[in-house]
Amino acid sequence: MPSRLQLVTLLAFALPALCAAAPSVSRLTPPSELFAANNSSGPVIARFLPGQRFDLQATVRLDAGATLADFRFLVDGVETRPAAGTTSVVTTGLTLPKDVNAAVVSQRAFSLKKPGVHTLSVRATQSDGQSVSASGNFEIVALERNGRLAKNIIILLGDGMGASQRTAARIMGRGYAQGKAQSPLAMDTFPVTGMVMTSSLDGIVTDSSPGMSNYVTGNKSANNTEGVFPDDTADAFDNPRIEYLSEYLHRTQGKALGIVTTADVFDATPAAMAVHTSNRGYGTGIVDQFLDDRGLTGLTVLMGGGRKWFLPNGDKLKANGTLDGQPMNGSQRDARSDYELPADLVAGWGAARGAKDAGRDLIKDFEGAGFAYAPDKAGLAAAASASKLLGLFSYSNMNVAFDKINKRRGASTIVDDYGFPDQPMLDEMASAALNVLAKHKQGFVAMIEGASIDKQEHLMDTDRWLLEVLEFDRAVQVAKDFAAKHPDTIVIVTADHECSGASIIGASTKTMTALQAATATPGAAAQRDAVVGTYQASKFPKYTIAADGYPVSTDVDFKMLIGYGANADRYETWLAHPTPTQDSQQPFVGSAPQSTYPATPNVRNASTGFLVTGQVPGESAVHTATDVPLSAYGRGAAAFTGVMDNTDVFFKLAKIVGAR
């Protein structure tokens, strides 16, 4: 008879073997609480419009040595009937541990019309006949038509623009008197305002990819991914897709899509309107997909920075790290960040297959597809008669309003350091975009992004993000004016998330001369305790606004002061920084003059400011989970009141334009 110890030992070895002796399902997509937590009373995670397309997928773990013999998806117990070529089984290139034998099974571009919560099941059988089934759920949301429909949707997205950023821009741009704002921001005049919960699929704090795509897919994506659900394969472009608002409305109503940003156009927010990828960093594939899948999205206007992804890359890196001698054109196209889709995805969605083509001349291809190309502000004016428009105004992210406006005033040549002296302001881009989109009789979906509100908040460059909000608000006015003339338009202005935990802590008690003098005395006593005026000591900071709409200077006596609740270590002087902080996305960031700019906020002002110790590691401020305001104007605006999830916005917009 075995001893007690021998029994325990036997069991310990036998149990894992027993458990493994059957296939299991470790992921079922779309995501649900029913599958993930066996929770049938939790919220339904995945919701779709009637007929909105999405991919079904499961990861099936097989016994060692076994192969997958069969799989099928069932909805409410009835087998789905996939169209020819739209299913796949992937067993290689998985991101699971090496000793796991698994198959990722997919059915592409599924859709369902019947409203309600549905059960999704997968049934899989391995080569020895053992089978497994697992279930989750999703919802088809019925939209009842009532009221007059809108034709056009304009989404103004202030990246990282929470309530503090709106308030601070109002104080700077409009001024206060005895506690009252002298006048409102354009976004303040929108009649309806609600609050939005911004979390992503995998964290309370979102990054910009799901921050945007959740608004326009109706579903939660994971951080760093856009228009897709997570999967267990390494390929960044094969993830289970969710049909975008632009795609759904192009397919069902023929609407056009316009994307306008001050960022590089491959950046998370613009890409999360139209491109499906699990890696927001894959710029070559992202910009290629903008053009290649224009038949799905209706892409008609694309405007921003990012020319580095459109220029053919003829440079070849030699073994010694030098280039092959051709003049560098700034291209950062690279096969490693490009895409090529699997056959089932192409068959299911009617998507372009793509190709790894670093040498592609994408500007030429856009022009070949009928797009007018504007390389600068002058070119933008010249393209006024275009029916499709591509504008690429810099290699990567455009210069910020602070530096663009100073160039126009002849007060600084910072933009020249980037090689693009004639960049448009966001309101000028918005105006050109709406002019082109208005020619499309079926209406349009436009997204206009103030991208560097967020980027300068990460850098805690207060004066630069403040002017970004003012620039963005001028674009809000352009959209409002458009909607006033075209009343079949709904305009929303919101953010994808808050960034930096910015707070208006008060104002300086010093004149500018005294504040500048304080930098001679390092330490908090001279630069914090003697400077920061709180409560009534903050008075009402006064900025003189020039005819161009921006402050003559942000360095004024008794200036407004901003603190950061989500900050990394930095040195603070409260003064505007004469140069921007380095932007690692720029192709020539390593060469002078850009390389002479401060590398991070942590070294900026190290010799003149006082150290503010942050709560987060790293060198920049981070996004926060705080709800953000959303203001609405135009037809259907009344729907946007109360506290809503970011995915709710999708269904409200769809209803306003009569999706069903």
Ligand SMILES: [Zn+2]
């Ligand atoms: Zn963002």
